[in-house]
Amino acid sequence: MSLKDLWIPPSADGQRNFALGPAPLDKSDGLRSYALVRATAVTLALVQHAVMGPRDRPTGSSKLTDDGLPSPHVHQPPARTVIDAPRLRLASASPRRKQLLESLGLEFEVAGSGLDETRLQGEAPTAYAERVAREKAIALAEPGWVVVAADTIVVHRGVVMGKPAHPTEARGMLERLSGERHTVISGVAVATWDAGPVVRAETARTVVEFADLTSEEIAAYVATGEPMDKAGAYGLQGAAGAFVVSVEGSPSNVVGFPLPLVVRLLRASGILVLGQTS
Numbered sequence: 001m002s003l004k005d006l007w008i009p010p011s012a013d014g015q016r017n018f019a020l021g022p023a024p025l026d027k028s029d030g031l032r033s034y035a036l037v038r039a040t041a042v043t044l045a046l047v048q049h050a051v052m053g054p055r056d057r058p059t060g061s062s063k064l065t066d067d068g069l070p071s072p073h074v075h076q077p078p079a080r081t082v083i084d085a086p087r088l089r090l091a092s093a094s095p096r097r098k099q100l101l102e103s104l105g106l107e108f109e110v111a112g113s114g115l116d117e118t119r120l121q122g123e124a125p126t127a128y129a130e131r132v133a134r135e136k137a138i139a140l141a142e143p144g145w146v147v148v149a150a151d152t153i154v155v156h157r158g159v160v161m162g163k164p165a166h167p168t169e170a171r172g173m174l175e176r177l178s179g180e181r182h183t184v185i186s187g188v189a190v191a192t193w194d195a196g197p198v199v200r201a202e203t204a205r206t207v208v209e210f211a212d213l214t215s216e217e218i219a220a221y222v223a224t225g226e227p228m229d230k231a232g233a234y235g236l237q238g239a240a241g242a243f244v245v246s247v248e249g250s251p252s253n254v255v256g257f258p259l260p261l262v263v264r265l266l267r268a269s270g271i272l273v274l275g276q277t278s
Helices: 028-051 095-102 125-139 167-177 215-223 239-243 251-255 259-268
Strands: 087-090 145-156 159-161 181-193 197-210 244-248
Touching: 087 095, 095 251, 095 259, 125 145, 125 181, 125 197, 145 167, 145 259, 167 215, 181 251, 181 259, 197 251, 197 259, 215 239, 239 244, 251 259
Parallel strands: 087 145
Antiparallel strands: 145 159, 145 181, 181 197, 197 244
16 A cells, blocks of 8 residues: 555545545645654654663664654674783793883783792703793783793803802802803793693893902992892892993893893784784
């Protein structure tokens, strides 16, 4: 039935009967009736749209057509699924590593691994640093997280120097390093998760030359307490910076966190660093 078939003709006494019939040639009355029917339809549609709950409404846009009717044919595209970016965890209680990672503008949490870092018998220095870094990262790996860990050692004439256990050992390390060149090796590991830990690990090497140190300088430096939590009993970023004549390689490696290597491994693991991933 077309809309013109909805015309309601007048009776002989001027009253409307409500039989449906075709419109006459003079459509003035028919147009008024059509307008009334159309207005009623619009009103009913708007009331229905207002009272229907969100679950009852058809999917699609709630926009109205030019006639004021809801348009059931205009659909919004489905909402995109938001995938959370992996969170970053630093597996180290070192304030120096925390500071260097913060310098990259990254948000992360800090958690110590508490692992035994004892060197295995006959273990090569490079393998030792990388193994410990790997184990630290694996210990804190879990779904939804990227874990970065590092381990740093000092090697002088084939002797591996870790953190001194007491001031006497710290003095002995500094006496050996005085006027000599030594190598700083850091293992860096980044762990992601795919039905288990997936680890990327490499090492960085930096050669450092010390000035000749007097016994008074060594004693004064040890008395500051600064050497006690550092491999080789010194920190380049502290007072021992006055002892360093030259650095060949990454200076941040000497501090214990080689940033060029850290950035490369983080990017390869899906972390956005300085606006770029690999």
